[in-house]
Amino acid sequence: MYHIISILDFSREQIDDLLEKARRIDETTEIERSLEGKQVALLFFEPSTRTRMSFASAVSRLGGTTICVDSVEGSSIIKGETLADTVRVVSGYVDAIVLRHPKEGAARLASEFATVPVINAGDGAGQHPSQTLLDLYTIRQSMALEGINVGLIGDLRYGRTAHSLAQALSHYNVNLFTIAPNGLELPETIQIELNDMGTEICECAEVKDVIRDLDVLYVTRLQRERFPDSATFVNVQQSYQVTPQLLSGVRDNMIVLHPLPRAGEIDPAVDSLPHARYFEQARNGIPVRMAMLTEVMQ
Amino acid sequence: MTEGPPRQLLVSPIKDGTVIDHITAGEALNVLKILGITGTTNERLSIATNVVSKDMRRKDIVKIEERELMTEEVDRIALIAPRATINIIREYRVVEKKGVEIPSILIGVVRCPNPGCISNTEEPIESRFEVVEKGLRCYYCDNLITRDIARHII
Ligand SMILES: Nc1ncnc2c1ncn2[C@@H]1O[C@H](COP(=O)(O)OP(=O)(O)OP(=O)(O)O)[C@@H](O)[C@H]1O
């Protein structure tokens, strides 16, 4: 059985295939209803409205139906039961499971016990492959992935979307530029891994030093709780903000991405610039998730 | 170079059992921990730590009476004692000698240091690590343990 758990499980060919599949879905007017008569459980042990809506939309566009189970207060869906048992039971009701869970590795565990395909919709600070794939998809809409210069800015220590994107991009010989506040740098183990895969990482003190060389600027959220005090946070937030001035003189087809929701990292004045692709990126969650669902249901 | 005390005084001969020799100095207790041999199990044990050896500066030795360890059991110790040799003793003589090989997957040996990892919850699974060049990678959360592996042994 085929599950989608981690972007680390994907080879370059598999990524390319999936992105190509998403592109075909995106461009066709006659969507193949590959989930006709199928039911998908959206098991959300942690709230995530966007991801859930986007998966629900993807399922229904493919002709399938969803059962949504939410636990908004973080209470267990089926009280006192292990995830392993929940997944075994739910496997008997549906044709596929989309799982969001606060613990890292939850989706991997689920895939061991499920008797239907499992798609990881985010496990704690771990993997969120549909996000990574839609990030790649959005870049690919503007340029080929091979050899591009990608800047990662913001909280690179806890920002899992940046980790997974960097890992996926390491298949494409990209050059990475990291710009992170003190203490929020890319974790050492991830740096080592990326180096092992042949990816050069250049740590930059300030984004303005590299912005003109970039093809992609991937902005991640800065969270107040990661900083010792409000003053430090506000300071960093200001110096890290992406503004129209910062973007003056950048490459014509340079794009700015953000996994959203943003919290002041990007000045709204940037939204109208041709470089701003983050809303397009969010929209791309639909064809990418449709492609993922089609893939696991084959 | 100082001479160690005579070996015979440290550990007396055993009739049947297993001698784990050439254990990295200081790791004998961790080796026993990995093998699941604790003070509460029945084995008769002698342990010698920081013995001066010919080929290494210092080493630990563990002798277990009346138990012949299997290859699968002992390979798990390769992580912390890669140069260990396993000597099977019968009638006071070494009848079999083998090295240890690091297995490619470790199940139930190491606890994931990531508190957010699903393997640290009440789920019906054992911890699982893939042995990679840089260390151990958690099969569940992808966390990489690069140093101090012994500290994470269950
Ligand atoms: N009957 C026994 N009881 C206890 N320990 C023993 C017994 N026979 C051998 N040993 C120990 O087992 C280990 C291996 O014994 P062996 O005679 O093969 O020594 P060796 O030639 O030094 O081996 P190596 O080359 O592995 O160091 C040594 O540490 C030795 O002291």
Ligand SMILES: [Mg+2]
């Ligand atoms: Mg010897």
Ligand SMILES: [Zn+2]
């Ligand atoms: Zn783990």
